[in-house]
Amino acid sequence: MKTTHFKAFITCLTLILIFGCTPKEKPKKKYNVLFVSIDDLKPTLGVYGDTIVHSPNIDALAAEGITFREAFCQAAVCAPSRASLMTGVRPDSTRVWHLGDKFREINPNAVTMPQYFSKHGYHTVNIGKIFHNYMPDSVSWDEPDLRPSRYLKKDWLKRDGETFYISPKVNASQALKRDSLLKLRPVRYADGWNTGPAWEAADVHDTLYYDGAQNELAKKTLTRLAKMDKPFYMGLGYFRPHLPFAVPKKYWDLYDPKNIPLANNPNIPKNAPLQSMNSMYELRHYDGFSYLPKPTQPYEMPLDTIQKLRQGYYASVSYIDALLGQLVEYMKQIGIYDNTIIVVWGDHGWKLGDHNSWGKMTNYNIDLKVPVIIRHPEQKNKGISSYAITELVDLFPTLCELVDIEVPNYMQGTSLVPLFENPEQDWKSAAFSQFHRRPKVSADGKRYMGYSINTAKYHYIEWYSWNAKKGIRGELKDIELYDRVKDPYETINIAVGDSLNQIKQELSAQMVNGWVSALPK
Template sequence: MKRILQLLLFACLLIRCASGYTEPKEPAKPNVLFVSIDDLRPTLGAYGDPVAVTPRLDELAGEGMTFRQVFCQAAVCAPSRASLMTGLRPDSTRVWHLGDKFREINPAAVTMPQYFTQFGYHTVNIGKIFHNYMPDSVSWHEPDLRPAQYLRPDWLGRDGETFYISESVNQSQAIKRDSLLQLQAVRYADGWNTGPAWEDADVHDTLYYDGAQTELAKRTLTRLAKTDQPFYFGLGYFRPHLPFAVPKKYWDLYDPGSIPLAPNPDIPEGAPIWSMNSMYELRHYDGFGHIGHPTSAYRMSEDTARILKHGYYASVSYVDALLGDLIDHLKALNLYDNTIIIVWGDHGWKLGDHNSWGKMTNYNIDLQVPLIVRYPGQEKRGVQTSAIVELVDMFPSLCELAGIEIPDYAQGTSFVPLLEDPERAWKTAAFSQFHRRPRVAADGGRYMGYSINTPDYHYIEWYTWDHRTGTRGEYVKAELYDRRNDPHEKENVADREASAAVVQDLSAQLAAGWKKAVPQ
């Protein structure tokens, strides 16, 4: 009998082979193209901006989902990126300002690409995903890839945002850097963040850093396409971060006279004096060393404001074109249909709003960011949702889209149900915070501001802060903005008698925290 069964099994195998039968394979895991665009506020056509020339990002939005109400957890690079990349909020990462390095604070932290590695993904990093010069080699199989022309030993600590075309500017930067490093050995951007706030050289896209790294990304994708292993590819664009140095043809897309100035040029009425950033970022650039604190009587001239805003828009259009070129290459490699594409900004940026330029506040002009997702098998395309979403939600969401287990420690909520039903009931609030340090605060104090955004209101509570222990002290001041009737946050109405019940309710929601705001 045993011999007969063996013969029957062998006969079945012969029949299968003769008919061309093969064992079914497990569906291939989707690739992930994870695209960060530094300092990008929702200045895109897909978000209704009437000025922005962003055809390729608009096209991607037409093939995916556009999230209209996305909030970062802290409006500055290092805390925002540490939060979304670990799936933890700033009070858990304990990364509260630019100088905090998450890997030194949390050596055992598991980042998103590090986690995807456990499920068979090959991970690659080009450009700014974590904060500048923090490539975190632990997170990637291939960390911090750079275009060959930028691999000079004396440039390894230099950021991609600091390169110009002008030789005279380059020489000036080197001279200034030598002087700066003599005064202080460790400096932001390794001392290279000097020069003009804008440049419009008439050159090919690839002669600026973001263009060069896009070419490297295309070559890397070509290499990855030859393997069977799924990839998680982190690509971080530096523009539209200052300086607004991009090819002239992107400046030429705009009539500067048609670019509107900020609709809210004053600090919010009734806001605490420490709520505003000092604009020290812009002050580093040529011709801006004199600018005052936003709370002072200083006002930028209209001509200068128009040039800066023009430069920001040109920078956004430059990155738009580069990303479109990369997606075309993805399609040519037959990778597009099996790749999750997620494009996000790490925080917003004030373009004269609140008498300021830059980020680093709790105001929604700095907290709200774009987020566009396109994924394989997506049924609803070209749709939008106004549900409240947070950047910390990206970690669990990408896990679910990739079909891998969501870590139980994640402090965000997968937004995949919104991709399937954009109108469904969702989070009741988003939570953010900002650490105001003495050298930046107009009154020289140190505070932590905790923010909650609901569909109707934006509420902020400020506390004193002990930076040595990382604990908050006494309550100091509240801010309340009516999002429906005052979307540009022109007036703090927290102290009004008519606001008392709203303040009490929002204060309770803020104290209850993010776990009480998750969708049922």
């Protein structure tokens, strides 16, 4: 052996003995994750074809990423939808079926997305609403439930970010109402603070409303996280456009309420069963709306009130859009934007007079369809849209694959990463959702579970009686069928009669076979 070769051999052998392997390049730092939840956000965005809304910042983010145009939530209400998304399994597996169900009490050993990322070397931080408001789930985060300093008052620790107003008069009224409510029952949603008007348009700086204040906290936190020697996963949950529509006046001024079109489907679907509709108790809770009956009963809301509510929703969307734009610009300034995956999602849709109703809590697509936008720093195909059927339960495995973490084998969703390369490829044949209709809010005082399946052509729903204690379905009570192509606003239930029996049988069988049978081939 030549002397030079022998020296090289000795050098390599020495490196192996010292380091246990041959020398390698320094591994590239893993991508950070900014996981942005926008409460009650339906696809009211320019990138989804809404020509009225002002959403330039989210649209700009979409222009760098991929927009999923046919995304569905698993349940059209906060707690079940978020529990499913954050654990990667569906509501019948989480057993979170309505607002009061707490997934951590039901399954103490559940592993959430931030928990899983923390186990794989990520520093996880929570600001705002990621799980349900009063369930921040400290187990999931290295830094749970961070809040702006001025909201850390003792009496506000159980209060939700959506309940704050600017008006001193409203604040005084809230305190009086809360005292009265807590005397009647000491344990209440939002600790009794969720009272007040359905809207507010104070002429103040963005940071004086809660979402703006927590946006500033997010900036400070990102500055700190950027200096860490490990990647971060930040869950940032904005509270608007959830009621009340309380946002700075300048966002209301973006819209002339008379120019915002009214709902395309202002009536309950023809032939729809009573249990299909929500009760509107959410809006009824706010000042001046206690007169509202259930949507199944006739009522007349003044046109100017309808216009005001629709304007408030749009103003709230634009407020959050502006805040997210400010945050993205700040990420660029501190040098972390180019190494951060950003996911923007809504937890369910929202009716703005659609189906004679306001709010969510149905199995109709106005409530099930949600925005999902993912921006990856090194995405080759930028500004693309996918019309493949996708679901919120897909986000957990998708993010695992994007950051090169092993996908847990119990996931009930599918990684969307292949759609980044080819958004037009064959994908899922259906999306699955459900809704638990409780006796105190159902039109006939009975309990139901409604199961929904959406294919490219049809939306099929089966309603069963439901045993809440055992968590099992009983007798089939009603079915609904909507033609998604001919009747996209779901105005007529065509399940009535025998003319479509074969289609109903096929969809029912597909529902029984479940989500596994609908996976991409």
